[in-house]
Amino acid sequence: MLARSGPEAAISFSGIRVDLGGRAILQDVSLDVKPGEFICVMGPSGCGKTTLLRVVAGLVQASAGTVSLAGKPITGPTREVSVVFQDYGRALLPWRDASGNVALALEAAGMPRSEQKPVIERLLEKVGLKDHAAKFPSQLSGGMQQRLQIARCLAQDPKVLLMDEPFGALDAMTRQQLQDEVLALAAERNTTVFFVTHDLEEALYLGDRVVALLPNPGRIARLVDVPLAHPRNQLTTREHPDFLRLRRELFDMMQESH
Numbered sequence: 001m002l003a004r005s006g007p008e009a010a011i012s013f014s015g016i017r018v019d020l021g022g023r024a025i026l027q028d029v030s031l032d033v034k035p036g037e038f039i040c041v042m043g044p045s046g047c048g049k050t051t052l053l054r055v056v057a058g059l060v061q062a063s064a065g066t067v068s069l070a071g072k073p074i075t076g077p078t079r080e081v082s083v084v085f086q087d088y089g090r091a092l093l094p095w096r097d098a099s100g101n102v103a104l105a106l107e108a109a110g111m112p113r114s115e116q117k118p119v120i121e122r123l124l125e126k127v128g129l130k131d132h133a134a135k136f137p138s139q140l141s142g143g144m145q146q147r148l149q150i151a152r153c154l155a156q157d158p159k160v161l162l163m164d165e166p167f168g169a170l171d172a173m174t175r176q177q178l179q180d181e182v183l184a185l186a187a188e189r190n191t192t193v194f195f196v197t198h199d200l201e202e203a204l205y206l207g208d209r210v211v212a213l214l215p216n217p218g219r220i221a222r223l224v225d226v227p228l229a230h231p232r233n234q235l236t237t238r239e240h241p242d243f244l245r246l247r248r249e250l251f252d253m254m255q256e257s258h
């Protein structure tokens, strides 16, 4: 057995290429995501962010190279990985109330009904929906529906949480609240988060590292460490000189690539 210098990567991409529709969408992507790391993938529309996330979800296969989860090759969807989509409206079941939507994940895991109630209550409380357990998705605001989708994903107790532009459809205030909630939840559970966004500031605010992709074909243009202290703060973090410096650097890089 080979000696390892540190813990095994939670997600490891090694020289992957993804071809779709007869062309290379992603090329030569290599990246190790550490366990418990919050990694943000950003870049312009069409650079392959969602495709990269779908590779981790086991929904798209790499045409070349390898992708593994905690050392095991990804061959399809697994319960260790959960996905939060931008479109919460379609992700939730409209005929089930908030409790019922969270229960879905517990049922899928085979948890007996009698054990589900306290787990559901705790999760809804965690995402601030304790008093809305009996409401149906249509009775909840957009932010609340997204919180519910997050609770349902957490019910699966995933090692890796994939988030695809999860706050893109929310107003600025709600978006900031949810950013802080997800940061706190991920830190508390030591969940590895793979977060896709086209918003550079969101990527820097959330990420321990930011992967900047450029398109045609999608490839890693920059990988930056974000040296900002935790917990992050919507005012002081965003005003920090390191935040402003990195924002400028990545912004310039994106502009130059046009």
Ligand SMILES: Nc1ncnc2c1ncn2[C@@H]1O[C@H](COP(=O)(O)OP(=O)(O)OP(=O)(O)O)[C@@H](O)[C@H]1O
Residues within 6 Å of the ligand: 020, 021, 025, 043, 044, 045, 046, 047, 048, 049, 050, 051, 052, 198
């Ligand atoms: N199934 C598919 N067949 C053919 N081409 C595809 C398929 N899925 C995605 N693509 C193409 O791959 C490229 C990358 O798409 P992807 O959705 O991964 O980009 P993105 O960076 O997430 O974009 P956006 O920010 O607009 O969501 C796009 O040009 C898209 O048209």
